[in-house]
Amino acid sequence: MTDAIVSVEDLRIQFPTQNGRETVKAVDGVSFSVQPGETFGIIGESGSGKSTLGRAVVCLQKPTEGRVLHHGTDPNSLPGADLRRRRREYQIIFQDPNAALNPRMTILRSVREPLDIIGTAPRVERERIALGMLDLVGLPAEFAARYPHELSGGQKQRVNIARVLTVRPKLIVCDEVVAALDVSIRAGILNLFADLQREFGLTYLFITHDLAVVSHVSSRIAVMYLGCFMELGPPEALLRRPLHPYTQALLSAEPIPLPSSMRTGQRIILTGEIPSPTNPPSGCRFRTRCRSAQDVCAAEIPTWREIEPGHFAACHFAGSATGTRS
Amino acid sequence: MNAADPLLTVRGLSVFFRAGLDVVQATSGVSFAIQPGERLGIVGESGCGKTVTGLALLGLLPRASSRVTGSAMFEGQDLISLSPGQLRRVRGRKISMIFQEPMSALDPVFTIGSQIGETIRTHFGVDRGAARRRAIDALASVGIPSPERVHDSYPHQLSGGMRQRAMIAIALVCEPRLLIADEPTTALDVTIQAQIIDLLMDLSARTGTALLFISHDLGVIAETCTRMITMYAGEVVEDAPVDAALVRPRHPYTSGLLRSLPRLSPRGAALPSIAGRVPSLRDMPAGCRFAARCHHALPDCDKAQTLSEVEAGHFVRCWRHDVLELPGALTDLERVA
Known part of the structure; x- marks a missing residue:
């Protein structure tokens, strides 16, 4: 543009x-x-x-x-x-x-x-x-x-x-x-x-x-991990229907000041830490900490796709059942 | 607070600092109690006295330029009147403390292992070999992968999250009854923060260690603690079970803190903010210290306020508590539901 x-x-x-x-x-x-x-x-x-x-x-x-x-x-x-x-x-x-x-x-x-x-x-x-x-x-x-x-x-x-x-x-x-x-x-x-x-x-x-x-x-939010965008979209969509497992983990890690009875959902706790940017993982760079990672994630770099209008993600499974479970 | 014997009872704790020729009072008459195994949070903004309170309990304030009055009864001893030698036997053994910035709390010239070993050998008088084994176990128990390697590493060789784990390992190696955690996750990323909170909750449940969790982050306090104390300008203004304080805060400052969080306002809408700033330590008002910033202030707020029990276990320092209907941490939708 x-x-x-x-x-x-x-x-x-x-x-x-x-x-x-x-x-x-x-x-x-x-x-x-x-x-x-x-x-x-x-x-x-x-x-x-x-x-x-x-x-x-x-x-x-x-x-x-x-x-x-x-x-x-x-x-x-x-x-x-x-x-x-x-x-x-x-x-x-x-x-x-x-x-x-x-x-x-x-x-x-x-x-x-x-x-x-x-x-x-x-x-x-x-x-x-x-x-x-x-x-x-x-x-x-x-x-x-x-x-x-x-x-x-x-x-x-x-x-x-x-x-x-x-x-x-x-x-x-x-x-x-x-x-x-x-x-x-x-x-x-x-x-x-x-x-x-x-x-x-x-x-x-x-x-x-x-x-x-x-x-x-x-008005739009980009989620960045290890030098790359993982997801980009309007805040409402990104918060309600995060497409990338990293965004899902970020959302669930956020401590919310609500009474324990009102907190919903299981917290996703990522294991490990952000890898070194000198030698990022092959394929998807989030795969080392991703709970949905498959063989394809190490082999191929996920393409940046528009999954919904204005809502992009770089994940092999974004939009499919595996990618959106939360 | 129930009648069971508290682990720690703090009464009228005040901290004074010498500043040039003046003396300033950093906290004023702080009182609270922690039950064995309880997780108590202290929230407040910079300068409200929450860190100073933690340091005063362990005698960690500089003796030459500070003075502490009041009492802190812990297992039959008053921590405030203990000699430095007696305190050393409590510190690290019965009560431990972890800090915000693990890089400045760890000594850069000693390995992680020798810093844990120091604590073990001081309190248990075991030999180096036994101390090493115990240190490696401690590192493993806080979820550090390859604890042998980390044992022989220096602090700069570890990431922020690993350093904080190492500090927790040092603090918990003697299985203290109370852990004072001063902003332990503030310097960490949110996904690492979640790991550390998870670890602290797990350790506290497993060992029965009580937690005094000092934080400015209401979300972190809500997720970790069962009771929360709000401090403002050196005073306790509210002391309540966490859920009660979140749903129906009784002090305007607690309510203001909760309402200023962005999650409660529609996107782009103006956030309710607390105008003005905390009064200077040199110029504290005699009455309510929050009155100048409070929407509900009346002329009578310039009279001294007492911390009174408004419901069982819910204490507030505001004489208008029974007429004010203050919003808490719930959105309008959540309140209806």
Whole structure:
């Protein structure tokens, strides 16, 4: 689709290991596209490659193979000045609100900094925009002169959001943006993201390990495991009728605050751990932990199939009786 | 709480820290009891005093800069007034603790085996060979594949989940009566978390070890514990059987925590959040500490609140508990069903 704000085509990103003898396949053949105004959620465990994928979308990481297209053009092919201009439209917010702020800068200076670097607007104007953004994220003007250590985690994350907004991005990659926050604070930040999306028509790529968060905010969810997408679909379908055994296990592992009598279903406890991305299993990469694995799973890589309209999965048995038992 | 002899009875536990020339009070009059074999959860957000309470019970707070008052009766002894030598005989033997980040709780320069062996030899005075056999058994009992190899590995050679298993093996090798687990699954992936929760439940059922489970995650507490304590700003605000607290919380803060979970709101709808922030330790209100963030606050909430029993076994620190109808962890549909 050409009107996609981002499309990723067979993206592969590899890193050499420290001794240089092996290759870590962090992202290993991922394709998807994100429409303007959408919230595209990516859920995965540590080591699934979700953060590397997010960094590639905002050109912080060069693809080893494949392409990332912004509105149909490859930003990595642009000359330096054009790439820098393009980058303003594609921003990222990280997990740790502390690490992203310079402790020696006031809040106002941190928020103003992107505009200082662009350097086109006069100083008064930059200050005005920065204060406006602070107000927009719910921080009154008295915060402007404070330093990061005087703020709580939630307030610091609001500062990071305000700073990103100063350059008027079209798409924001949100990489575990609420993971470091307390439950009651988390709700406020998620609400803020929703408000900003409505106000500015933002597109989000929402990366998280938290199923409850991703299903609340996303219009589509991709489930990532060991560098590949396992399943992709709208949240309702993905939660009610997960097609991939890995998604089924993730859903059932989620601890739910319900009385014991109301909890339904047998919990699927996966044995073992995520294999090393230097040497992923042959065939289906989930097969070593999959309770439905058969011989074919080791022999053949499952194809990425559209099982129901808009609902994709990479599993030999997805849609058949073996694959959907839950 | 029933009248059977509790394993641990904590009364009026307060923790003070010296901060420069000031003294700040981190927890204030924390009281609760754990029955033998019971699984009790403490929930609360960062800074509410849940970790400090666990550390105070085992005398693990820095003696030079902290002071603990109150009592904690465990098998006829008051843990708070024990000497360091007496505490050492309890710690690791009768009461063990596991922590959130196994990498920082394990010593990087010793093998897993020597760290388990240290505990065994300290408390049982056995020789190295016997300690090794027992350590390998302990590693096997927490589901570690090839325990001999892990016994001779260093912490950095193991994954996060395996390290947490090793820490549990160290904590349980002396078959303690009580295990204090402070956010033991927070640093782990959800599928590994499920494995560790499963393991802790299984071990607790098998050995009769009581569990004090400290977590910010209401889902984890709901799945592991039979009773839950909610802490806010250094105080216990609610103490109830888990199911009662989930279905019908009686304190507005417990209810607020439950309602802010995304699963209860339709997709894309605004989440109920708790506005404002926890009051500063240096500037605690005299009355209800949650009043400034509470939707139900009245002028009288600035009077001191007591933790009172509103139903059998259900304690709440809110004078309005009998007039408030607070929603819990059920969606509207689930409540009707």
